[in-house]
Amino acid sequence: MAKDSLRLSDVLRCPQAPVDINAIDTGATPEAPGDKDKTLKQFEPMAEELSELQERLFARGRSNPEARRVLVVLQGLDTAGKGGVVRHVFGLVDPQGIHHHSFKAPTDEELEHDFLWRVRKALPEPGMLGVFDRSHYEDVLVARVDSLVEEKVWKERYNIINEFELELVANGYNIIKCFLHISPQTQKERLEARLDNPAKYWKYNPSDLDTRSKWSDYMDAYNDVLSLCNPDVAPWYIIPADHKWYRNWAVGRILLETMRSMKLTWPPADFDVEEEKQRLSQA
Amino acid sequence: MAKDSLRLSDVLRCPQAPVDINAIDTGATPEAPGDKDKTLKQFEPMAEELSELQERLFARGRSNPEARRVLVVLQGLDTAGKGGVVRHVFGLVDPQGIHHHSFKAPTDEELEHDFLWRVRKALPEPGMLGVFDRSHYEDVLVARVDSLVEEKVWKERYNIINEFELELVANGYNIIKCFLHISPQTQKERLEARLDNPAKYWKYNPSDLDTRSKWSDYMDAYNDVLSLCNPDVAPWYIIPADHKWYRNWAVGRILLETMRSMKLTWPPADFDVEEEKQRLSQA
Secondary structure, three states, X not given: OOOOOOOHHHHOEOOOOOOOHHHOOOOOOOOOOOOHHHHHHOHHHHHHHHHHHHHHHHHHHHHOOOOOEEEEEEEOOOOOOHHHHHHHOHHHOOHHHEEXXXXXXXXXXXXXXXXXXXXXXXXXOOOOEEEEEOOHHHHHOHHHHOOOOOHHHHHHXXXXXXXXXXXXXXXXXXXXXXXXXXXXXXXXHHHHHHHHOHHHHHHOOOHHHHHHOOHHHHHHHHHHHHHXXXXXXXXXXXXXXXXXXXXXXXXXXHHHHHHXXXXXXXXXXXXXXXXXXXXXXXX | OOOOOOOHHHHHEOOOOOOOHHHOOOOOOOOOOOOHHHHHHOHHHHHHHHHHHHHHHHHHHHHOOOOOEEEEEEEOOOOOOHHHHHHHOHHHOOHXXXXXXXXXXXXXXXXXXXXXXXXXXXXXXXXXXXXXXXXXXXXXOHHHHOOOOOHHHHHHHHHHHHHHHHHHHHOOEEEEEEEEEOOHHHHHHHHHHHHXXXXXXXXXXXXXXXXXXXXXXXXXXXXXXXXXXOOOOOOEEEEEOOOXXXXXXXXXXXXXXXXXXXXXXXXXXXXXXXXXXXXXXXX
């Protein structure tokens, strides 16, 4: 991959046109630096650059309540690797600067409010690198597939989501949305692996198979999400996720490219440096 | 260091007797596996074991609201390395399982409540590995040194803290409290480094020098903390912290020893494994 000429963000960017997710190869590895081993070798330099950019982001947030923030939204079916991305990509940088939130089925209290209520509460503070494992998109995915609300309710939500994300962008958020795309066969293998290993039982839930049986309904729902909520300021990326090494590298790389584009400089001193050096020499 | 015969936790355990922190060598490296290079080589195997133990802790928390939790309290003067420990020790494991909270000067809202109110709100959930950068101990440290409350108020807090921590232990918390102990000379060098490097200006605050000028008052306040709030179930460890590599290794090692002692097994399946294998084969 030519270092700066081709941005992976452009390659994996979800097109702004009706999308058919079924037509996209889940096993592809576009622009990977090489095979698995070669790609894994790229994690160390990627970690180094990401760490510095994250620290700059964080530093700027310390002194400025209007500092920028980054929000990465991870979506995908069970076993697509949302948790793996958190561990292997967000685990590359200082945990102090990470704001991780995992969305489960809404609680009774959450259901008493509009669907964005719990999302607003979970947003990262200025300077933070936020990551959502699932998100407000569940309210047009599982809510639609399982008819948890009436059709006219979930249909209105696409616009509400678009307005919400525009509001976030206006308030200094950089939003990156990643759909981790796996094949039904890959899911089957990963579920088998969970049932074959007592150290992985906790990751398995019998309801995963019920969800699996609605695969094509979910693909329809994702097609609408990707087609209807995909502005340039809050873009979707479609990450082929059958290969874990590629999935992790690709999300890391898109995050890196996004953070590079933010031109994050170190915040200036808000004190007189020479005067403080003087004071310190006598302290 | 003999692998299992000698526990670093025993070596760095703060004695249960009146403590004089000034008598403890900040540059020591007790039981280090070797010099800096040799010690840093121990981080990879330590990370591997810590990661697995943290995942077990997390897995148990998923299915059981009474699962154990770990809370690491980091205290120390400016530049002692609280942030460095978060990055280099807690950065070794899955960010998904880390609950990090940094305590700043209390807000107006926080001041309207008792001093533990904000601490209770920041406690880790079951299964989480929590880390506090500063803590309720600030309420008997800065609050005392700067006379933010009357003497009789802060004097009552030692007992309140002891009762609070006992309550946490009874509710399934494993508490580890680390005092990162540096010399005045080390602090001076680290502050100089912050003033010499624009990438570190953000870590510097002119008020750091005011705090520095009260060094011996802080040592007195720490001596009381270490002497009065040090039960076996919520122990203090005194970490010589002039060497960053030693400080990080020591905190990681104590965390590892503590988590080993918890005998964390993988949670059993809460479903019929064979039945699910059968279902999956047909799904």
